[in-house]
Amino acid sequence: xxAPHAAFEPPAEPSEARTRVxxxxxxxxxxxxxxxxxxxxxxxVTRAADGPSGVRAVEQVRPDLVVxxxxxxxxxxxxxCRRIQADAPVPVLMLTARDDETDMLVGLGVxxxxxxxKPFSMRELVARLKALLRRVRRTPAPPPEASAPTQLxxxxxxxxxxxxxxxxxxxxxxxxxTEYDLLLSLAQAxxxxxxxEQLLADVxxxxxxxxxxxxxxxxxxxxxxxxxxxxRTVHGVGYALEVPGDDDADADADPDADAxxxxxxx
Numbered sequence: 001x002x003a004p005h006a007a008f009e010p011p012a013e014p015s016e017a018r019t020r021v022x023x024x025x026x027x028x029x030x031x032x033x034x035x036x037x038x039x040x041x042x043x044x045v046t047r048a049a050d051g052p053s054g055v056r057a058v059e060q061v062r063p064d065l066v067v068x069x070x071x072x073x074x075x076x077x078x079x080x081c082r083r084i085q086a087d088a089p090v091p092v093l094m095l096t097a098r099d100d101e102t103d104m105l106v107g108l109g110v111x112x113x114x115x116x117x118k119p120f121s122m123r124e125l126v127a128r129l130k131a132l133l134r135r136v137r138r139t140p141a142p143p144p145e146a147s148a149p150t151q152l153x154x155x156x157x158x159x160x161x162x163x164x165x166x167x168x169x170x171x172x173x174x175x176x177x178t179e180y181d182l183l184l185s186l187a188q189a190x191x192x193x194x195x196x197e198q199l200l201a202d203v204x205x206x207x208x209x210x211x212x213x214x215x216x217x218x219x220x221x222x223x224x225x226x227x228x229x230x231x232r233t234v235h236g237v238g239y240a241l242e243v244p245g246d247d248d249a250d251a252d253a254d255p256d257a258d259a260x261x262x263x264x265x266x
Contacts, residue, residue, distance in 0.1 A: 019043040019133065020063040024080060025053035025095065026072050030118075036107060037122045038129075051075035058084045064136070065129055068112070070096045078110050087109035089177070091132040095120070108221045113178045114204070114214055122188035134205040135181075141174075145162070155244030156191055157230070159183065166226075173225050178203065182218050186231065188243035 021038050025031040026049045031084070035045045046061045048054040051074035058066060064094045070077040081092055094115040094195065114128055150162040156169045164180055175183065181203045186194065194202075196215045204214065219231050219239055234238045 019065065020046070020061055021065045021067065021129070022048065022054065022057045022061055022063045023067045024048045024051075024056045024057070024072065024077065025067070026050060027069075027071045030069075033122065034125065037126065041126060049073075051077070051080050053079065054080045055083050058090065059087065062088070063090060065132060066090055066092045067125075068092055068094050070094055080114055081110045091136055093125075093128055093132065108176065108179075108217055110165045111176055113176070115217075131205045135165070143179075152184075152187055154187060154241070157187070157226070157244050159187055168226050168230075175222075175225060179218060179222055179225070182215075183222055183226075183241075190241050190243050193234045193238050198238065 048057040051072045068077045092112045094112045097118045152159040
């Protein structure tokens with residue numbers, strides 16, 4: 001493990017035209033492997049080995065993406081994520097050595113967009129990072145016509161598409177960009193069950209998603225922020241958004257199931 005005060009290692013020849021990635025990982029073998037693979041993709045990679053140098057690297061490089069380990073010396077990856085997102089939001093993929101859903105939910109809550117559990121496939125890592133890039137570089141939709149409403153209202157839930165702000169019962173909900181995109185995808189077809197695969201393709205632009213729990217964890221984060229009654233689990237299928245206050249909710253879900261319980265194929 002590198003010392004907590006270790007300086008970050010910038011790319012040898014940074015290029016404004018190329019994708020810039022900061023990798024914050026204290027295990028040298030993993031850090032080297034990730035850096036080498038991303039460099040082979042033609043990306044400029046900056047490495048940091050602890051929390052403080054990771055924050056400094058992001059401040060100086062202003063990367064397009066951050067790959068961030070949870071367990072770091074100095075201070076952990078969750079604190080790194082809090083600090084860099086407070087300064088200038090950037091897409092973050094977190095790495096964790098434990099398949100602990102609490103860690104994942106906390107990571108998503110401080111602004112991470114995705115996570116992977118070690119050990120992981122380099123091919124999958126690259127696919128996830130490219131999907132994040134496609135999302136942030138996606139061409140914005142043209143502004144709606146003057147006569148078209150910019151707000152989507154479902155019961156006491158209001159989604160302002162122009163400002164990307166969400167309120168429920170008049171109270172603002174502080175959602176991450178990914179949480180907002182997931183909510184909007186569900187809200188555009190209220191009551192309709194969307195599979196995890198559909199949501200991954202729509203929100204994450206990632207179609208090869210067998211075995212991932214990314215959608216499940218983001219749904220749980222939405223429930224924590226907006227209420228457990230908002231997103232319904234349909235066992236073995238996917239999720240549906242229920243209009244708040246609608247007493248005629250579809251009965252496909254198990255009424256005795258916990259709001260955060262997700263079963264069926266992943």
